[in-house]
Amino acid sequence: MLFSMELADRPRRIPTQARSRRRYEAILDAAAAVFAEVGFDAATTEAIAARADTSIGSLYQFFPNKRALFTGVAERLMARETALFDAVTAERAGAPWPELLDAVVGAFVELRETEPAWHAVWSSALALEGEVKDTAERCHQHIVSRTAAILAGYAPGLPPARVEIVAALLVETVAAMLFASLRYDATRARALLDETTRMVRAYAAEILAPIDAK
Amino acid sequence: MLFSMELADRPRRIPTQARSRRRYEAILDAAAAVFAEVGFDAATTEAIAARADTSIGSLYQFFPNKRALFTGVAERLMARETALFDAVTAERAGAPWPELLDAVVGAFVELRETEPAWHAVWSSALALEGEVKDTAERCHQHIVSRTAAILAGYAPGLPPARVEIVAALLVETVAAMLFASLRYDATRARALLDETTRMVRAYAAEILAPIDAK
DNA sequence: CTCGAACATGAGGACAACCTCACGTTCCAA
DNA sequence: TTGGAACGTGAGGTTGTCCTCATGTTCGAG
Numbered sequence: 001m002l003f004s005m006e007l008a009d010r011p012r013r014i015p016t017q018a019r020s021r022r023r024y025e026a027i028l029d030a031a032a033a034v035f036a037e038v039g040f041d042a043a044t045t046e047a048i049a050a051r052a053d054t055s056i057g058s059l060y061q062f063f064p065n066k067r068a069l070f071t072g073v074a075e076r077l078m079a080r081e082t083a084l085f086d087a088v089t090a091e092r093a094g095a096p097w098p099e100l101l102d103a104v105v106g107a108f109v110e111l112r113e114t115e116p117a118w119h120a121v122w123s124s125a126l127a128l129e130g131e132v133k134d135t136a137e138r139c140h141q142h143i144v145s146r147t148a149a150i151l152a153g154y155a156p157g158l159p160p161a162r163v164e165i166v167a168a169l170l171v172e173t174v175a176a177m178l179f180a181s182l183r184y185d186a187t188r189a190r191a192l193l194d195e196t197t198r199m200v201r202a203y204a205a206e207i208l209a210p211i212d213a214k
Numbered sequence: 215m216l217f218s219m220e221l222a223d224r225p226r227r228i229p230t231q232a233r234s235r236r237r238y239e240a241i242l243d244a245a246a247a248v249f250a251e252v253g254f255d256a257a258t259t260e261a262i263a264a265r266a267d268t269s270i271g272s273l274y275q276f277f278p279n280k281r282a283l284f285t286g287v288a289e290r291l292m293a294r295e296t297a298l299f300d301a302v303t304a305e306r307a308g309a310p311w312p313e314l315l316d317a318v319v320g321a322f323v324e325l326r327e328t329e330p331a332w333h334a335v336w337s338s339a340l341a342l343e344g345e346v347k348d349t350a351e352r353c354h355q356h357i358v359s360r361t362a363a364i365l366a367g368y369a370p371g372l373p374p375a376r377v378e379i380v381a382a383l384l385v386e387t388v389a390a391m392l393f394a395s396l397r398y399d400a401t402r403a404r405a406l407l408d409e410t411t412r413m414v415r416a417y418a419a420e421i422l423a424p425i426d427a428k
Numbered sequence: 429c430t431c432g433a434a435c436a437t438g439a440g441g442a443c444a445a446c447c448t449c450a451c452g453t454t455c456c457a458a
Numbered sequence: 459t460t461g462g463a464a465c466g467t468g469a470g471g472t473t474g475t476c477c478t479c480a481t482g483t484t485c486g487a488g
Contacts, residue, residue, distance in 0.1 A: 013434090017485065019484080023436090039341060041255035042255075045476065045477080055438060056476090056477075057436060057438065058436055065477075066475095123337070123341075165402070165406060166409060168406060169391070169410060172390065172394045173387060176387070176394065177390070183340065191379045192382060192386070195379050195383045199387070202416045203413040206412075229464090229465090230464075231456090231464065233465075233466095234466090237465090237466085258445065260445080269468060271447095271449085271465095272466055273447095274447060278447090279446080279447080
């Protein structure tokens with residue numbers, strides 16, 4: 001209240017009529033597409049409005065500024081991402097470790113292909129200030145924590161501090177390779193990701209070894 | 215000649231007098247600092263000039279545009295980076311594999327701490343168009359090729375196609391973790407990088423195993 | 429049907445960043 | 459010493475983008 005009447009980065013008006021609700025979604029989709037194509041800085045609010053077949057005025061009725069648009073896109077994506085991760089891991093609770101790994105990687109490859117803004121969001125979200133950063137960090141942290149919990153289940157002997165850092169490494173590694181593989185052509189990208197799962201499996205085998213040898 | 219009188223992204227005037235040579239270096243250093251602090255897009259040529267204790271006019275005598283400044287910073291960094299990699303690997307030619315790995319990671323941790331623009335350059339270089347991208351890709355490719363050659367030496371039985379992709383994975387992974395660790399506090403960053411070498415070692419052990427069993 | 433509220437529009441104000449250019453200063457070869 | 463080349467300067471032209479607001483349109487409850 002002291003700082004600003006208007007909550008920064010939050011949608012400005014929640015649409016009630018069907019017409020405007022469609023428009024709202026169209027703007028978010030357009031924003032995702034434009035951010036995906038040129039990145040946050042080079043994206044233009046006018047380009048987004050044009051892509052959504054609407055006018056700048058309407059766009060600014062819903063979003064107070066450009067960052068709010070990005071936040072909207074990011075939050076939708078992060079929500080889908082955490083949901084996907086939780087679904088995949090819950091579905092295979094107790095499954096052999098390599099199977100779980102493959103399932104998660106596979107699911108995220110699909111997500112990355114379905115969501116064109118994935119790359120743009122993750123490359124800008126942590127560099128930006130404000131709510132986007134928080135959302136991204138929350139999403140990341142959620143996945144790391146869940147991974148740590150799962151990992152602890154597979155390797156009960158591991159000290160908690162180590163579990164934490166191993167989980168972080170796993171998540172960072174898989175995310176980074178999903179990221180990097182975008183710079184490769186299709187077959188090489190596939191090869192890189194396959195090799196990634198091999199690497200992670202070899203690593204996991206070493207960590208989980210004490211359990212087998214117990 | 216057909217497209218532009220002026221080579222894009224190249225320095226405009228090569229300084230001859232000592233005074234201007236100092237200025238040229240000062241501008242590059244200032245550019246590196248500013249790019250490091252706020253990234254490419256948010257960096258301002260005026261801020262760079264101010265930081266270099268000079269005027270915009272002088273800045274534009276040496277660099278035709280903002281991208282040329284970034285290219286200059288990037289090329290200096292990439293040159294140091296390839297030189298460092300080559301030096302470290304040449305120095306330990308034939309050394310045991312884990313030792314080589316630790317040496318390379320250690321050297322790059324130091325480089326990353328010495329060069330403030332490291333993060334900014336690598337996060338923007340591949341997203342930008344033009345010469346910066348080429349330089350970055352050349353640098354990356356050089357390191358991957360050298361890694362592949364070294365790897366082939368340690369594991370002569372590995373098919374060349376596999377060697378190539380394994381080398382790419384190793385380089386991408388180490389680079390990504392150096393990158394990611396910047397988001398962590400000092401002790402956690404150290405832990406992440408230590409854990410990274412453990413992972414890579416476990417992976418390498420599996421790949422190199424046929425040699426031991428030969 | 430009617431009237432107020434919700435919604436939509438796009439020309440243009442405000443501002444910020446890149447880059448130029450005309451003028452002034454420093455250097456050095458002869 | 460001196461003339462000309464190299465160098466240095468910073469106010470401002472140009473451009474492009476964010477965002478506003480006054481005006482017009484559509485919707486739906488009563």
